[in-house]
Amino acid sequence: xxxxxxxxxxxxxxxxxxxxxxxxxxxxxxxxxxxxxxxxxxxxxxxxxxxxxxxxxxxxxxxxxxxxxxxxxxxxxxxxxxxxxxxxxxxxxxxxxxxxxxxxxxxxxxxxxxxxxxxxxxxxxxxxxxxxxxxxxxxxxxxxxxxxxxxxxxxxxxxxxxxxxxxxxxxxxxxxxxxxxxxxxxxxxxxxxxxxxxxxxxxxxxxxxxxxxxxxxxxxxxxxxxxxxxxxxxxxxxxxxxxxxxxxxxxxxxxxxxxxxxxxxxxxxxxxxxxxxxxxxxxxxxxxxxxxxxxxxxxxxxxxxxxxxxxxxxxxxxxxxxxxxxxxxxxxxxxxxxxxxxxxxxxxxxxxxxxxxx
Numbered sequence: 001x002x003x004x005x006x007x008x009x010x011x012x013x014x015x016x017x018x019x020x021x022x023x024x025x026x027x028x029x030x031x032x033x034x035x036x037x038x039x040x041x042x043x044x045x046x047x048x049x050x051x052x053x054x055x056x057x058x059x060x061x062x063x064x065x066x067x068x069x070x071x072x073x074x075x076x077x078x079x080x081x082x083x084x085x086x087x088x089x090x091x092x093x094x095x096x097x098x099x100x101x102x103x104x105x106x107x108x109x110x111x112x113x114x115x116x117x118x119x120x121x122x123x124x125x126x127x128x129x130x131x132x133x134x135x136x137x138x139x140x141x142x143x144x145x146x147x148x149x150x151x152x153x154x155x156x157x158x159x160x161x162x163x164x165x166x167x168x169x170x171x172x173x174x175x176x177x178x179x180x181x182x183x184x185x186x187x188x189x190x191x192x193x194x195x196x197x198x199x200x201x202x203x204x205x206x207x208x209x210x211x212x213x214x215x216x217x218x219x220x221x222x223x224x225x226x227x228x229x230x231x232x233x234x235x236x237x238x239x240x241x242x243x244x245x246x247x248x249x250x251x252x253x254x255x256x257x258x259x260x261x262x263x264x265x266x267x268x269x270x271x272x273x274x275x276x277x278x279x280x281x282x283x284x285x286x287x288x289x290x291x292x293x294x295x296x297x298x299x300x301x302x303x304x305x306x307x308x309x310x311x312x313x314x315x316x317x318x319x320x321x322x323x324x325x326x327x328x329x330x331x332x333x334x335x336x337x338x339x340x341x342x343x344x345x346x347x348x349x350x351x352x353x354x355x356x357x358x
Contacts, residue, residue, distance in 0.1 A: 088177050
């Protein structure tokens, strides 16, 4: 009986050991599988690279921006009332001082007539007081009061006349009617925008330059301007503003006033390029450059992946400068000889292993 129980215990123990061995073997296979996945995730990412170096390039440099109108105004009514005529439509060219709408003025004319009568009475009364004062008929205080009443009556008459004049809504600048927000019959309040007028005979182009460039520029410098939609045409511009303070990217905003051509082909909102000549700025030497495709998330982001000695990459902040075709000047952030990734950046993070495509 004891032998039977002993044999039973031995069989149970053997079964447990066998099951445990199976579980261990299965877990080991899963571990190996996970290790293989991890090893696969740590595979080297193939990339193209370029070596940062100095080179002699055309020292002309350019900076891009968007054209804005030199004058852009919202025209509103000086008085409240009912609009009886709208004399222009969107797209029309108007001259400074031109009437573009009229406000009903019947009540204003009544007010003007009342003010005119009050003024005439004040003139007569004042003349009577002037004569009476000479003969001692009134006191100096009474005469002064009469003169004040005459002055107030004249002011009221002038104000009534101004309001009648304001019933004609006139432009203050020459330009194109870009937007019309009023129709005949509408009742408008003082200050309600009725028209947007844009003057594009001259435009503003705001661009940025780095510190080495801004030091060479002066107010009044003539700059060549290109528009992306007119690649074969050139326009002339003049620097009218240089910011005294750099922006967050350590570049300085520059404003250039651009003369449009007689056909006003340039329009506000178009992309423009200011081309700064090295002959004008005195900058002619070798520059460290990188191709535009080296920059992560675009040139404006000012970040590149630099390859380290162990073939990992490090996201590095750089300061970009002028544009030379498809290359960007590097002012700081890199050393000559640094290897910089130019493709495959979307797959990279700090510390990623890479392999260089031959």
